[in-house]
Amino acid sequence: MNETYKLPKERLDDLIAHLWSEGYRVLGPRERQGAVVFDDVRRSADMPIGLREEQEGGRYRLLPGKAGEIFGIVNGPGSLKPFFFAPDETLVETKREGRGFTAREVAPESPRLAFIGVRACDLAAVAVQDRIFMHDRFRDAHYAARREDALFIAVNCTRSAATCFCVSMGTGPEAKAGFDLALTELDDCFVVQSRGERGDALIVWLALGSADDDATALAANGVRACAEGMKRHLDTSDLPALLYEEIENPRWKDVASRCLSCTNCTMVCPTCFCNTVVDVTEIDGNMSRRVRQWDSCFSLEHARIHGVNFRPHIANRYRQWLTHKLASWIDQFGTSGCVGCGRCIAWCPVAIDLTEEVAAIRSNRSTRSKQ
Amino acid sequence: MTPYLMQPARIIARRTETEGIHTFRMRYVDPELRKSFRFNAGQFNMLYAFGVGEVPMSIVSDPTEPGIFEHTIRRAGRVTGVMAQWKAGEIVGVRGPYGSGWPVEDARGRDVVIVTGGLGCAPAVGLINYIFRRRADYGELHILHGVKTPNDLLYRERFDEWRRAPRTRVYLTTDRPDKSWRYRIGVVTNLFDELEVPPSAIVMMCGPEVMMRYAARSLMHKGIGADSIYLSLERRMECAVGLCGHCQYREHFVCKTGPIFSYSQVRQFFTAENL
Secondary structure (H helix, E strand, C coil): EEEEEEHHHHHHHHHHHHHHHHCEEEEEEEECCCCCCCCCCCCCCCCCCCCEEEEEECCCEEECCCCCCCCCCCCCCCCCHHHHCCCCEEEEEEEEEEEEEEECCCCCCCCCCEEECCCCCHHHHEEEHHHHHHCCCCCCHHHHHHHHCCCEEEEEECCCCCCCCHHHHHCCCCCCCCCCCCEEECCCEEEEEEHHHHHHHHHHHHHEEHHHHHHHHHHHHHHHHHHHCCCCCCCCCCCCCCHHHHHCCCCCHHHHHHHHCCCCHHHHHCCCCCCCEEEEEECCEEEEEEEEEEEEHHHHHHCCCEEEEEEEEEEEEEEHHHHEEEHHHHHCCCCCCCCCCCHHHHCCCCCCCCCHHHHHHHHCCCCCCCC | CCCCCCEEEEEEEEEEECEEEEEEEEEEECCHHHHHHHHHCCCCEEEEEECEEEEEEEEEECCCCCCCCEEEEEECCHHHHHHHHCCCEEEEEEEEEEECCCCCCCCCCCCCCEEEEECCCCHHHHHHHHHHHHHHCCEEEEEEEEEECCHHHHHHHHHHHHCCCCCCEEEECCCCCCCCCCEECCHHHHHHHHHCCCCCCEEEEEEEEEEHHHHHHHHHHCCHHHHHHHEEEECCCCCCCCCCCCCCCCCCCCCCCCEEEEEEHHHHHCCCCCC
């Protein structure tokens, strides 16, 4: 378990090819329109080698990085979420028959997925969504079908983006659970750890030798330096109470004056799970599909019922999002809904930063908040 | 199996309550489902209109009727507009039951206060019928109902019928009376001045939240504990299984821990606007 192995960089191609031959669809970081997302990877050259990214509130740029570095980019707008919790998926199909109809479940597609280059925060996010879709009172069959056999090759972070705050959320920068293999990239090789049978089988298939102590130490130091150098922080010590008590904090109005309610934060968030089911009916009216699509608590319709909108103002909706993410999520699922990946900061068109909002709410804290 | 799969149910009877409000009596087509279907008073089903959509609807019939359930549907939006056209013999989609029920077991042997407001509160009607069918099991019954205008008073005959029943008091009020109005005038909370109940009473409420806020406060003043006050909350329940996120109310998924809550579960934030 604690043993470390050495994988020469050029042998990453063997690993990828092997996974394809085992029937996995292998996905890794790919450059798409100036950002990195997970997509099919056939060889390591498909990945954005030698690039790094610069992230800040409302800003994301790919820049030349370190020559030969394969996993130089920390993350991009796409997490693993869409591969398990599909953005658009038919759940049930109904057909008109006589005076009524018949309904049948549409079986989910269940490709075997293998991910390479998964960061610790994104692994933590998968665990958060598992809790919602697989380990709650009702199990979501469509999510589970894709999730169950997925294989994860993690990459420990040795550099962070300016938007990262995984240390505060206790999710990174080192992958601690939920992976089959974890790689730490050095100049000429990866230091590899395995968890579980599938990881061990890959080590055996690759016939990897042990990593020497120097390489192992170098890898560990890289991860430690990344953690220590992380610039953003979120103080979680008084959560969930802070947000529960600060229902009337003036900061909600302040952030609402900047927030466009565009839903970007919820789309890039690896844990946000709100969804809606729409009915798509064939033109002859004899067949209809119930299609689940991603939704967002920032949409105007989200809390509307006939005659009432429970969250008519942006201030109400931002409060709902932040309070859910950092507070009520804990009561609902025993874990925070935030993994500190920083995507909602980078991909907010007006650079709203939840770490800053929480700090502001705390500094505006009313003294008579307890009733 | 996906929790979203609805099952065919046949409408056995349709009855018009009043303009735009219909009660549908139904049962599952599949005999096995019919046998296994059980619900508690106050739970809800998801009803599906072919090709149009689903809505949550509380079950208003008695839980002891084998395999049968009734829904009272008010024509309000697109989906309920289609449902208003449903006829006897038709096959429709149902999944459920979901959610928490009324505390009818806890209420046994106690005085019961039912507070409702607004247009035809079907869950409350189901509850009142439930208690009347087991009248000896419960103490004094107090039914408080407030409407904006006399026209909003649906089931007027039923209120009169309940009023005539022994050990039962009915309190009606309207904000905007007309000449025909014979009851109290003012908001529903005024009725609490008349209400005399011991602190051991149990309260069940259904209606606008602003009404329930005032009601809860008045009832607590009468010495009734927050654990003995129950309220039915309305939120956008789309999936009914706690997966879609729409019906969240602070830490609750109203479809899962609700829609009927004890006041102690929501008291801390019940007065907050637009939560």
